[in-house]
Amino acid sequence: MKKKLLSIFLCLMMVATLVSGCSKTDGNKKAESQPADSKGASTTDAATDTKGPKKFDDVKLKMLICWNGGFKTASDQYNNEVAKAIREKTGVTVEFEGIMMSETEKLNLMFASGDMPDIINAPYWGGSAGETAVIKKAASEGRLLAIEDLLPNYPNLANSYDVGIVSQSYLENDLNYKGFNGHKYILPQETPGDTAxxxxWAYGVFVRGDVPGALGIDPTTIKTADQLYDFMEKAKEHGFKDVNGNDCIVATTYHDGWDSTGYSINFSEKKFSNYVKQADGTYNYIPLTEDYIKRQLFIWKLVNxxxxxxECFKQSDAQADEKVGNGTALFASAQYSSVINSTKLTGLYSAHPEMKYVPVGPMTYKDGQPIVQLEQNGRAGSPAIIFPSTCSNIEAALTYLDYVNSEEGxxxxxxxxxxDTYTLNADGQPRLNKDILTRKAAGDSSADDELREKGIGYILGRTLQADKRFTWWGEIGAGDADAAPAEMVAYKIERPVERADGYPLEGLVQNYKDYDKVKKFAFEGTTQKDYEQRAYFAKSEAEARSILEDYQKYLLTQDNGIFKDYLKYVTECANSRDDILD
Structure with a gap:
């Protein structure tokens, strides 16, 4: 009898084991259906309802902000006012950490070591971008969690893949990348909720405000590369000093040479793609053209x-902040907001209002057309949020993100x-208190510091999905409607966003039969940048040209000259449909 009972008991144990085994996730690292607390245990609230966001019991998650330059947060990320209010609604707190190294390098190190946080925010520009390649590889190797079955439960995230919010090409080639085998791993971020x-981004070249006056030059008349060069040369000869009485740098950029292309933009055409139609109807890759060489030689000339x-090609944003914030750099090329933020860090405008950086130009394209910010209808590459396989609680992470992307959150x-910090205007729109607006309008950076200590600003900055702020509130940034720098508002009108329907050529060329081979030597890594920077520091123009021509030879001779065949395919793609954006 004892043997019979023991046999029955063992059978029951085997059945229980089999049932338990069936509930585990598959080999694609698909997210489990039951939520877990910060130690992996299911919450009571979550177990009672399987649809929609749930409230958790004080779950704490870590989020890496994978953007070189660090990330400023409140000194107490758990107890500040905003974090507390989010926790009251969701039961979740997310603490953020930044990096001070290359984004691609950090992603590679993290995925190789397996030492990963719960959530990552990183560049996902699509195509052959370095970070994109690393993230795609991580997903295919099972290092990311798939989220397609969970997204319908989070209404403020579920439309992240809608065409118009993202472009058709981005959706097909990157968000629904064929190597994902039907899974979704990427939450595209900072995409437009609507056209408004x-x-x-207000890219451009900006000059210290006292420079044009001292030289008798109207900066708005600078439209071409030659005019910009003459302007810079006169500034160098004048002998300007910074706020500390030190000699000035004529022109700089932000991290790793971003964005030195602003100085040479007059050599470019108004284009969506990196391919140009030639006189015979075939398409060429822009780095293989003479125009490309001339553009790089202009940067060589500036350096020479x-x-x-x-230092600008290797410096950090912190170093750039110091150079711009102290007025040491007479010119800077980047986004206008970066330049303004640098001056806020030092209070430059309070002590030296005459040094307020103002736009140069805007400059024009090669054919004389005014520079615009070209966009597809729907973003064609974006920052993104991904969830490593180490995420301790995927549903808590999505619940948090869903709430902060609601209008209330x-x-x-x-x-x-x-x-406390804002009131509603007559239209029911939030507006910062007048005392805060006055300080912000005066360039008082301590106002932003105090808001950040309350939890305001930094959380949304790296968690925003489909951006509806203007539609909701009539302003994108807090204070824009009342305290945005007048020069920033005016410059955005001068260099507007221009959207276009159509399918980008880059989205089709990825279907080339040997695209992975081409991508490896032509588009991935730092080979192009390495050649360019060697050229910039060449002793003569002839030497610089020779280095750039060597790069062109490199492209055309790799893998038995496969790039020539690839360009034939590019031409076929360009002629394959009527709505190509090239």
Missing amino acids: DVTN QGLLDV ARLCQYGIEG
Whole structure:
């Protein structure tokens, strides 16, 4: 009898084991259906309802902000006002950490070591971009969690893949990348919720405000590369000093040479792609053209003549902040907001209002057309949020993101607590308190510091999905409607966003039969940048040209000259449909 009972008991144990085994996730690292607390245990609230966001019991998650330059947060990320309010709604707290190294390098190190946080925010520009390749590889190797079955439960995230919010090509080639085998691993971020919500990044070249006056030059008349060069040369000869009485650098950029292309943009055409139609109807890759060489030689000329900061190609944003914030750099090329933020860090405008950086130009394309910010209808590459396989609680992470992307949650993250830091105007739109707006308008950076300590600003900045801020509130940044720098507002009008329907050529050429081979030597890694920077520091123009021509030879001779066949395919793609954006 004892043997019989033991046999029955063992059978029951085997059945229980089999049932338990069936509930585990598959080999694709697909997210489990039951939520877990910060130690992996299911919450009571979550177990009672399988649809929609749930409230958790004080789950703490770590999020890496994988953007070189660090990430400023409140000194207490758990107890600040905004974090507390989010926790009251969701039961979840996310603490953020930044990096001070190459984004691609950090992603590679992290995925190789397996030492990963719960959530990662990183560049995902699509195509052959370095970070994109690393993330795609990580997903295919099972290092990311798939989220397609969970997204329908989160209404403020579920439309992230809608065409118009993202472009058709981005959706097909990168978000639904064929190597993902039907899974979704990427939450595209900072995409426009509507046309009015498209961010105008306000790229350009900006000059210290006292320079044009001292030289008798109207900066708005600078439209061409030659005019810019003459302007810089006169500034160098004048002998300007920074706020500390030190000699000035004529021109600089931000991290790793971003964005030195602003100085040479007059050599470019108004284009969506890196391919150009030639006189015979065939298409060529822009780095293989003479125009490309001329554009790089212009940067060589700036470096060779002591006009462009020789450190800029390797420096950090912190170093750039110091150079711009102290007025040491007379010219800077980047987004206008970066330049303004650098001056806020030092209070430059308070002590030296005459040094307020103003736009140069805007400059024009090669054919004289005014520069615009070209965009597809729907973003064609974006920052993104991904969830490593180490994520301790995927549903808590999605619940947090869903709430901060609701109108209520986004308002909390951007403006804080009603009555404390903002009130509603007659249209029901949130507006920062007048005393805060006055300080911001005066360039008082301590106002932003105090808001950040309350949890305002930094959370939404790296968690925003489909951006509806302008549609909701009539302003994108807190204070834009009342305290945005007048020069920034005017410059965005001068260099507007221009959207277009159509399918980008880059989206089709990836279907080339040997694209992975071409991508490896032509588009991935730092080979092009390495050749360019060697050329910039060449002793003569002839030497610089020779280096650039060597790069062209490199492209055309790799893998038995496969690039020539690839360009034939590019031409076929360009002629394959009527709505190509090239």
